[in-house]
Amino acid sequence: MSKYWSKKIKDLKPYTPGEQPGEGERLIKINTNENPYPPSTRVAKAIEDEISNLALYPSPCAFEAVKAFADKYNIPVSNVFAGNGSDEVLAFSFMALFDPEKEVLMPDITYSFYTVYCNLYGLKYRQLPLNSDFTIDIQSFISEKGNIVIANPNAPTSVALPIEDIEKIISAHKDDVIIIDEAYIDFGGKSVIELIKKYENLLVIRTLSKSYALAGMRIGFAVGNDVLIEGLNRVKNSFNSYTLDRLAIKAAKAALEDSEYFNEITQKVISTRERIAQILKELDFNVLDSSANFLFVTHKRYNAVYIQSYLRKNRVLVRHFDNERINDYLRISVGTDSDMDTLISLLRKMK
Ligand SMILES: *Cc1c(COP(=O)(O)O)cnc(C)c1O
Numbered sequence: 237m238s239k240y241w242s243k244k245i246k247d248l249k250p251y252t253p254g255e256q257p258g259e260g261e262r263l264i265k266i267n268t269n270e271n272p273y274p275p276s277t278r279v280a281k282a283i284e285d286e287i288s289n290l291a292l293y294p295s296p297c298a299f300e301a302v303k304a305f306a307d308k309y310n311i312p313v314s315n316v317f318a319g320n321g322s323d324e325v326l327a328f329s330f331m332a333l334f335d336p337e338k339e340v341l342m343p344d345i346t347y348s349f350y351t352v353y354c355n356l357y358g359l360k361y362r363q364l365p366l367n368s369d370f371t372i373d374i375q376s377f378i379s380e381k382g383n384i385v386i387a388n389p390n391a392p393t394s395v396a397l398p399i400e401d402i403e404k405i406i407s408a409h410k411d412d413v414i415i416i417d418e419a420y421i422d423f424g425g426k427s428v429i430e431l432i433k434k435y436e437n438l439l440v441i442r443t444l445s446k447s448y449a450l451a452g453m454r455i456g457f458a459v460g461n462d463v464l465i466e467g468l469n470r471v472k473n474s475f476n477s478y479t480l481d482r483l484a485i486k487a488a489k490a491a492l493e494d495s496e497y498f499n500e501i502t503q504k505v506i507s508t509r510e511r512i513a514q515i516l517k518e519l520d521f522n523v524l525d526s527s528a529n530f531l532f533v534t535h536k537r538y539n540a541v542y543i544q545s546y547l548r549k550n551r552v553l554v555r556h557f558d559n560e561r562i563n564d565y566l567r568i569s570v571g572t573d574s575d576m577d578t579l580i581s582l583l584r585k586m587k
Contacts, residue, residue, distance in 0.1 A: 251352045254555050264578055266569040267553040269391075269420075269530050271449035273504065273572070275487070276497040279450070282490035283483045290482055297469070298480040301488035305442075305457050308492050309429055315459055317468045318488070320479040322419060322443035322456030325468070327353055328475075329439055329458060330385075332467035333413040334359050339382035343372055345562055347391045347417065366393070370524060370532075374401045378408040387417040389425045389527040392557060392567040396425035396527035403428075406435050413464070415439045422447035422502050423509070424527035429459050436461040446529055447502055448491045455480065455488045505529050509570045515580050530569045532562075538586065540564045550582050 254268035298318035306313045319325035330353040342350050344363035354361040364376045370393045389396040406414050421427050439460040445451035513523045521533045544556045555567040
């Protein structure tokens, strides 16, 4: 701790991302839910063509990225906001739309950045327990008072919530803001983007990091009513006029326009996930029904920390969370078929 830090900084508990190995360390990295495939080849071309324009500032609202997203999902550009990764979009959303007087409701097991933002902004929050099968307790979100943030599919559980249940929650909270973080929606869940026309209090957060294989480019979006989007722009324009650089804007556009490649890699991840889930069950793991690009598993005999360190010794990284309720679970991202086969053969040999 430094005497030069502000009081606020002294009390922060920052988020800890999964391990990123150093250059040259050859590991199978299935710990941070990255896409195992490269981005569309159109991305490389788009970036190359843009390099000669780097002397100039980019569009402050990342217009071409916003337009490509709006076109793909058939919504007006005025309903879309772009940011430097969806983490930034989430951070801006919490600041723009949540107030200290009102609690933020979220599941007890979910993306741990949500509580980090609450602490950063001095927002009170309440974590509503998931049911014992790790589904979201809809009734508690309907009856409790407060603004809401829910990841759908939820992380790190991989479990998706039906659109009808989300709609019940939104209609019970007409005076509150509901944020649905759809980071993993392309791997099997059903998006609530269409509901933004019906509910002015719904904000949907998306990212190109997972399903578009662009985690390294940092591109995220928010989708909602014009008034919510204007709120986000007020925050953004009080921090940084240019949150997406020129290369990211062109990369986003190219990736969003290449639907064929997007569908191909998404389908590959889904079919690998289903194949591996089945094998893990045969190896005595309990595997939650996943709608995401990762599996949330617990073994009937071996404990999670033991399995994680055994795999780490054999150069395979998976994620474990130090949270009482999920202490005996591991989150395993879906890699290529060959990476997953290596994982399986290691698990078969585990003693
Ligand atoms: C990965 C992830 C994000 C962050 O995505 P970026 O766009 O890379 O910042 C947000 N929410 C959830 C639930 C995630 O798992």
